Amino acid sequence: MAAIFHGFGPAAAALSSSSSFDSKRFQLPSLKSQTERKGSVLVVRSDGRVIPGSNPKGRSAGKLVTNAVAAKADSSATATASKPGHELLLFEALREGLEEEMDRDPTVCVMGEDVGHYGGSYKVTKDLATKYGDLRVLDTPIAENSFTGMAIGAAMTGLRPIVEGMNMGFLLLAFNQISNNCGMLHYTSGGQFTIPVVIRGPGGVGRQLGAEHSQRLESYFQSIPGIQMVACSTPYNAKGLMKAAIRSENPVILFEHVLLYNLKERIPDEEYVLSLEEAEMVRPGEHITILTYSRMRYHVMQAAKTLVNKGYDPEVIDIRSLKPFDLHTIGNSVKKTHRVLIVEECMRTGGIGASLTAAISENFHDYLDAPIVCLSSQDVPTPYAGTLEEWTVVQPAQIVAAVEQLCQ
Amino acid sequence: MSSAFSAIRIIQPLPLNTTTTRSPEKPLFDPLKTTSSFLGSTARFCSTSLNKPSSASHLRRSAVVAVSDVVKDKKLNSNSSLSNLLLTKEEGLEVYQDMILGRAFEDMCAQMYYRGKMFGFVHLYNGQEAVSTGFINLLKKEDSVVSTYRDHVHALSKGVPARAVMSELFGKVTGCCRGQGGSMHMFSKEHNVLGGFAFIGEGIPVATGAAFSSKYRREVLKQADCDHVTVAFFGDGTCNNGQFFECLNMAALWKLPIVFVVENNLWAIGMSHLRATSDPEIWKKGPAFGMPGVHVDGMDVLKVREVAKEAIGRARRGEGPSLVECETYRFRGHSLADPDELRDPAEKAHYAARDPITALKKYMIENKLANEAELKAIEKKIDEVVEDAVEFADASPHPGRTQLLENVFADPKGFGIGPDGKYRCEDPKFTEGTAQV
Numbered sequence: 079m080a081a082i083f084h085g086f087g088p089a090a091a092a093l094s095s096s097s098s099f100d101s102k103r104f105q106l107p108s109l110k111s112q113t114e115r116k117g118s119v120l121v122v123r124s125d126g127r128v129i130p131g132s133n134p135k136g137r138s139a140g141k142l143v144t145n146a147v148a149a150k151a152d153s154s155a156t157a158t159a160s161k162p163g164h165e166l167l168l169f170e171a172l173r174e175g176l177e178e179e180m181d182r183d184p185t186v187c188v189m190g191e192d193v194g195h196y197g198g199s200y201k202v203t204k205d206l207a208t209k210y211g212d213l214r215v216l217d218t219p220i221a222e223n224s225f226t227g228m229a230i231g232a233a234m235t236g237l238r239p240i241v242e243g244m245n246m247g248f249l250l251l252a253f254n255q256i257s258n259n260c261g262m263l264h265y266t267s268g269g270q271f272t273i274p275v276v277i278r279g280p281g282g283v284g285r286q287l288g289a290e291h292s293q294r295l296e297s298y299f300q301s302i303p304g305i306q307m308v309a310c311s312t313p314y315n316a317k318g319l320m321k322a323a324i325r326s327e328n329p330v331i332l333f334e335h336v337l338l339y340n341l342k343e344r345i346p347d348e349e350y351v352l353s354l355e356e357a358e359m360v361r362p363g364e365h366i367t368i369l370t371y372s373r374m375r376y377h378v379m380q381a382a383k384t385l386v387n388k389g390y391d392p393e394v395i396d397i398r399s400l401k402p403f404d405l406h407t408i409g410n411s412v413k414k415t416h417r418v419l420i421v422e423e424c425m426r427t428g429g430i431g432a433s434l435t436a437a438i439s440e441n442f443h444d445y446l447d448a449p450i451v452c453l454s455s456q457d458v459p460t461p462y463a464g465t466l467e468e469w470t471v472v473q474p475a476q477i478v479a480a481v482e483q484l485c486q
Numbered sequence: 487m488s489s490a491f492s493a494i495r496i497i498q499p500l501p502l503n504t505t506t507t508r509s510p511e512k513p514l515f516d517p518l519k520t521t522s523s524f525l526g527s528t529a530r531f532c533s534t535s536l537n538k539p540s541s542a543s544h545l546r547r548s549a550v551v552a553v554s555d556v557v558k559d560k561k562l563n564s565n566s567s568l569s570n571l572l573l574t575k576e577e578g579l580e581v582y583q584d585m586i587l588g589r590a591f592e593d594m595c596a597q598m599y600y601r602g603k604m605f606g607f608v609h610l611y612n613g614q615e616a617v618s619t620g621f622i623n624l625l626k627k628e629d630s631v632v633s634t635y636r637d638h639v640h641a642l643s644k645g646v647p648a649r650a651v652m653s654e655l656f657g658k659v660t661g662c663c664r665g666q667g668g669s670m671h672m673f674s675k676e677h678n679v680l681g682g683f684a685f686i687g688e689g690i691p692v693a694t695g696a697a698f699s700s701k702y703r704r705e706v707l708k709q710a711d712c713d714h715v716t717v718a719f720f721g722d723g724t725c726n727n728g729q730f731f732e733c734l735n736m737a738a739l740w741k742l743p744i745v746f747v748v749e750n751n752l753w754a755i756g757m758s759h760l761r762a763t764s765d766p767e768i769w770k771k772g773p774a775f776g777m778p779g780v781h782v783d784g785m786d787v788l789k790v791r792e793v794a795k796e797a798i799g800r801a802r803r804g805e806g807p808s809l810v811e812c813e814t815y816r817f818r819g820h821s822l823a824d825p826d827e828l829r830d831p832a833e834k835a836h837y838a839a840r841d842p843i844t845a846l847k848k849y850m851i852e853n854k855l856a857n858e859a860e861l862k863a864i865e866k867k868i869d870e871v872v873e874d875a876v877e878f879a880d881a882s883p884h885p886g887r888t889q890l891l892e893n894v895f896a897d898p899k900g901f902g903i904g905p906d907g908k909y910r911c912e913d914p915k916f917t918e919g920t921a922q923v
Contacts, residue, residue: 213701218736221728221732221735221736223728223732224736225691225732228691228692228698231694232699234695235699236699237698254688255691258684258685264894264896265893266671266673267681267893268664268667268673268893269892270663270673270674270675306900327896354899354900355899355900355902441905442905
């Protein structure tokens with residue numbers, strides 16, 4: 079099980095046969111046919127049940143649709159079996175998604191610091207300015223609040239801008255525009271103006287980047303009404319979520335993680351768009367539901383390896399949609415396992431985990447056999463020193479201990 | 487990239503009005519001293535700029551004409567024939583009507599507020615009508631207007647029906663924003679009014695974005711005839727805010743088709759502009775960013791109009807942004823909740839004497855563009871329009887519960903998937919406004 083982060087070898091995307099849980103990284107939790115076809119693109123929605131045996135073996139990773147639907151899955155399996163897909167890194171997947179959308183719709187444009195000539199601080203927009211021009215891939219001055227507002231004004235008047243925060247932390251400067259105009263303007267204008275912006279950028283705790291470059295803005299933005307928040311964690315869902323976010327009429331904040339940009343995976347050649355509101359079943363199980371997102375997914379999967387060896391069977395769900403929560407996938411899991419562990423990178427106070435704990439308590443209290451445990455980062459500004467930094471973030475050993483504690 | 491050599495024009499008030507200082511504290515600038523340095527000084531700027539190594543500076547020279555010369559000449563020649571006048575009778579009546587509408591509407595708002603028909607923060611525009619009319623009257627429907635919270639009259643000038651604005655103020659469904667925005671959030675997609683913002687400064691980037699769209703359409707989408715202009719209105723207080731400066735920079739950098747209009751009424755609630763600003767001459771800040779900065783008497787609609795023509799024309803031709811500082815005054819307090827005790831009565835009287843509506847009326851009558859009867863007829867017509875707006879708003883229904891959740895998201899899937907697997911917005915209670923989201 080390749081539960082590794084940050085470029086230590088490829089994140090193995092190929093599905094193996096259904097018998098071995100260990101090597102199955104991406105399941106098909108599908109049930110009813112709710113797939114819509116939009117042109118040549120398969121937009122998939124999930125209902126959360128696993129259909130074993132419907133996965134082809136090995137490297138036909140065209141089958142690598144996490145949320146494919148049962149009936150259609152078979153047909154798409156045969157259709158994609160002949161296409162092996164292509165391997166790329168997460169930042170390349172983001173770029174691919176971005177480029178496809180820019181090709182498809184000329185109103186899609188990018189704005190941000192160093193997105194043009196420099197190609198983006200994490201190379202997500204590399205070479206796009208050469209292809210699309212300096213106005214369409216706009217290098218902005220260092221004025222987050224103003225260029226985010228500018229993107230909003232452009233969105234109101236017919237464009238579909240993607241704003242890149244060079245580091246998500248910088249978007250704190252754009253909070254005025256994100257809260258008031260991005261989130262609320264559709265409502266205060268009585269529905270007259272739509273704001274189809276995508277705000278994206280790398281966040282999270284990196285490698286000794288210091289306190290200000292290691293922030294988790296999802297916890298600050300989550301209360302803003304009118305926005306959606308998603309977090310990508312694999313090249314596959316990065317591309318799918320990027321495309322979905324661009325196509326959405328709502329303002330979407332796409333959280334990427336600084337340490338995940340070099341993850342490698344094989345993704346389908348054919349076009350796909352994921353659902354913004356759905357969670358991803360990473361590893362089905364019976365004993366406990368572990369909810370996580372972004373980088374912590376890999377800490378969880380690493381802990382899962384240890385747990386499986388110890389005889390536990392954790393169900394791991396990457397919630398992906400930070401706002402709104404996919405209460406269906408999460409709820410079904412809780413109803414099955416009766417125990418919940420949330421593993422996140424946000425701080426203890428007021429993080430996504432805190433909200434998720436509340437949402438689960440409220441909706442599924444009767445199904446719980448134990449209190450919900452939420453493992454979050456310490457309420458500490460991320461220290462520079464490596465040792466200290468390690469202790470602020472949740473590590474696999476803590477996850478193992480928490481599961482053992484919960485499953486007693 | 488700033489050019490000190492963009493020509494700057496100071497539009498002087500008429501000689502009659504220049505002697506009184508703007509505020510008891512100190513004169514903003516001495517018109518007599520500054521006149522000679524700037525008027526007709528294109529040549530001077532030209533020659534000095536050629537000595538400098540920067541070759542781009544002369545290209546950035548402003549095309550704004552010496553309006554003060556034009557206006558002064560025309561005003562003093564009151565016996566001139568109609569062809570020398572600043573506007574035709576038709577235009578004059580249109581402008582007059584627009585200003586009367588603004589004034590009558592705002593007066594009615596005050597009445598309605600004190601009668602408990604509207605609530606919250608209501609900021610009235612009395613006294614500043616010349617700025618709104620002067621600029622917006624020259625715009626096309628496709629051009630955009632962005633304002634702050636003192637936005638009723640901007641919306642009206644742009645063409646939003648009085649009924650829609652009044653209903654919005656009453657919080658009724660027939661309001662331009664379905665009652666969800668209120669006084670400080672006037673929006674109209676049809677008339678391209680992009681708000682209405684409660685926080686000062688936050689509208690300026692939005693305006694910059696609208697201008698960016700216009701440029702994008704022309705250059706990327708190849709809609710060659712797209713020459714939409716955006717006009718952003720904001721006050722003196724906003725000119726100390728970061729967003730103002732950031733947007734001046736971006737607009738000049740990319741030569742966006744935008745006009746930044748400063749409605750300098752000297753007061754930001756109770757903070758005098760002079761106490762808040764190190765250099766109170768806001769027009770000067772334009773050239774620092776590479777765009778022309780112009781100061782104009784904002785109590786005189788004809789002068790504003792002349793400057794507006796030039797600035798809007800510049801933007802439309804793709805020559806870039808302009809900064810226009812309009813010296814104006816609000817006759818009422820900052821909002822209806824403001825007791826307005828800080829301002830000197832002498833200052834108020836000084837500006838009351840320069841009421842833009844009275845000034846235009848005088849101009850029109852003296853130049854035989856209209857007679858008393860015609861102007862009275864307009865006033866009466868507007869009274870009826872405003873009365874009708876109130877009746878309409880009164881009779882309109884309040885928003886029902888069903889409206890609560892409708893416009894939070896353009897795509898209501900954004901409320902997510904509920905425990906039953908269905909999207910929340912598919913819940914029948916959603917349309918009733920009682921669904922749990």
